[in-house]
Amino acid sequence: MNISRRPRRNRKSSAIRDLVQETTLQVSDFIFPMFVQEGTNQKIEVKSMPGIYRFSLDNLLEELKEVTDLGIRAIDLFPNYGESKKDRFASESYKEDTFYLKAITAIKDKFPELAIMTDAAMDPYSSDGHDGLVENEKILNDATLEILAKMTLAQAKAGADIIGPSDMMDGRIGYIRSNLDLNGFTDVSIMSYSAKYASAFYGPFRDALESAPKFGDKKTYQMNPANKREALLEAQLDFQEGADMLMVKPALSYLDIIRLLHENFDIPIAAYNVSGEYAMVKAAAQNGWLDGERAMMEVLMSIRRAGAKCILTYFAKEAAVILNGR
Numbered sequence: 001m002n003i004s005r006r007p008r009r010n011r012k013s014s015a016i017r018d019l020v021q022e023t024t025l026q027v028s029d030f031i032f033p034m035f036v037q038e039g040t041n042q043k044i045e046v047k048s049m050p051g052i053y054r055f056s057l058d059n060l061l062e063e064l065k066e067v068t069d070l071g072i073r074a075i076d077l078f079p080n081y082g083e084s085k086k087d088r089f090a091s092e093s094y095k096e097d098t099f100y101l102k103a104i105t106a107i108k109d110k111f112p113e114l115a116i117m118t119d120a121a122m123d124p125y126s127s128d129g130h131d132g133l134v135e136n137e138k139i140l141n142d143a144t145l146e147i148l149a150k151m152t153l154a155q156a157k158a159g160a161d162i163i164g165p166s167d168m169m170d171g172r173i174g175y176i177r178s179n180l181d182l183n184g185f186t187d188v189s190i191m192s193y194s195a196k197y198a199s200a201f202y203g204p205f206r207d208a209l210e211s212a213p214k215f216g217d218k219k220t221y222q223m224n225p226a227n228k229r230e231a232l233l234e235a236q237l238d239f240q241e242g243a244d245m246l247m248v249k250p251a252l253s254y255l256d257i258i259r260l261l262h263e264n265f266d267i268p269i270a271a272y273n274v275s276g277e278y279a280m281v282k283a284a285a286q287n288g289w290l291d292g293e294r295a296m297m298e299v300l301m302s303i304r305r306a307g308a309k310c311i312l313t314y315f316a317k318e319a320a321v322i323l324n325g326r
């Protein structure tokens, strides 16, 4: 055969394959989402997320020893509040000294090198289970911004390094940024959930936080999965309003959106490999339907290949074990 171009030559051995590998994945790319709840000695597995737990602070600190020993350098911390603490204003989110804020401070104390990201949205604290203030079954935009500003200031005071607004209200990045700056927190970063879609893949997360909306859905604020150009507009606004990093969420059904933002913005792009994407791989692996480890690494690599620099993923620990060569 007269075949002068033989791409297989570049795949003939492991050394050569590694030599020509275009995309890399490292433990420092990961942000590990973790769930904290009140109490002591609690470690409760999230039913729809095998291997993922809600911890009380004491157990969380122990877990973090393991997490940081694996080389993971960033976490995203979410609180689980009991129904009795929730109200329509999410007032628990900006009270001082809540267990969530205390947990941030305690983690910062014990692991000063670890980057702590916090979530800015009303849903874990809201009796309506929505990310914004509800009036007559409508989500109010501008009134929500004031709550978000108070919430994020409290998180910054507690020691958050990165604020992650996940609410999708209009104008929130600018509003949060100027409030942080006014209060002297010019060093606190914002990773904006820029293109956050109204997705079915958040189901297990809402189990973890017991935060599902009490009525309706999130379609008046989260994006329509059919839209791509709108993601550019959302990202443009967040960029102009001062976001340091732009995030796409979920990741797998939205690899084209990750690529789009990567090509259009010169700040780092992140992707959230969400709870439902984790659950899918885990469930199939538990059934013996696919090789869970290989699927996990392929998923993570594809997100990097699409153009995300960092990945929020529940796989962080497991993938770190593999990347560290076990």
Ligand code: PBG
Pocket (backbone or CB within 6 Å): 119, 120, 121, 122, 123, 131, 166, 167, 201, 202, 203, 204, 205, 206, 273, 274, 275, 276
């Ligand atoms: C809420 C929030 C959600 C997630 C992160 N922050 C859920 C939602 O919007 O309903 C989902 C994360 C995941 O599914 O892993 N503001």
